[in-house]
Amino acid sequence: MIPLDKITVVNPRIRNKRGFQEIVDNIAQIGLKRPITVTRRTEAGGPYYDLVCGQGRLEAYRALGQNEVPALVVSADPEDCLVASLVENCARRKRPAIDLLYDIGGMKQRGYSVADIARKTGLTSEYVHAVIRLIEKGEQRLLRAVESGQIPFSVALEIAEAEDQDVQAALQNAYEKNLLRGRKLLAAKRLVEQRRVQGKRLKVSSHPQPRQLSTAALVRAYQEDTDRKRLLIRRAQAARNRLIFIAEAMRRLLEDDAFRTLLAKEGLATLPKNLVRRLDRLEASHP
Structure with a gap:
């Protein structure tokens, strides 16, 4: 049994909300059928663990308010953990x-x-x-x-x-x-x-056998996953820049007495707490 706060996901992926809720409901009803897989990482205050396989099960346990999760502990370096995680994602096929x-x-x-x-x-x-x-x-x-x-x-x-x-x-x-x-x-x-x-029965079709997972396919899947993460980072950076612009604009507007008076008359004298904290930090940086 491994504490959830000691586990780091080395290759996180975004999952479908509906599919994830099905995992949560399934575990809540019948329990965890297969433990997650982790590798031990020794650090001060540890031990800590890197997740090898089982992100969905790990997040489901968090969603269910659990503090520990059953896990298999294996010996593997970070590169092996990443490859194992990619292989699991590539090998995961949605059953018909x-x-x-x-x-x-x-x-x-x-x-x-x-x-x-x-x-x-x-x-x-x-x-x-x-x-x-x-x-x-x-x-x-x-x-x-x-x-x-x-x-x-x-x-x-x-x-x-x-x-x-x-x-x-x-x-x-x-x-x-x-x-x-x-x-x-x-x-x-x-x-x-x-x-x-x-007849009632379907004829067995002669579909070609699925191709074996090759090194090139694994590298391609890794590259696609990397590209998706880079795009996600760019979008997050763009959203952050917009938020900084909005916060700075609000800071300058709130320095105007007429604008503050107008807000008070319209019953808009309060701001969301997160925005207030950001404005306070901006004020501190603009003495």
């Missing part, structure tokens, strides 16, 4: 949503009830039930359509449960319930026709 849907079927096979799966995944029981039924019936084509938002899960389930001659009636029913209209209705009709002609 269709795989996540099949995970729901896997949970059902391991004995979890629909209610348990819904609670653990944050999905509705109706959605979980529909996904499980589509998987049990081998409806890969319909499952992919649900995952892509092409048709609602309730419509997909109705099509799957209907006999072939009743599928058109299921589409008509979805139209009357205002579940399928316009482009979605046309897409659903094409899907039903493909399902009738080509």
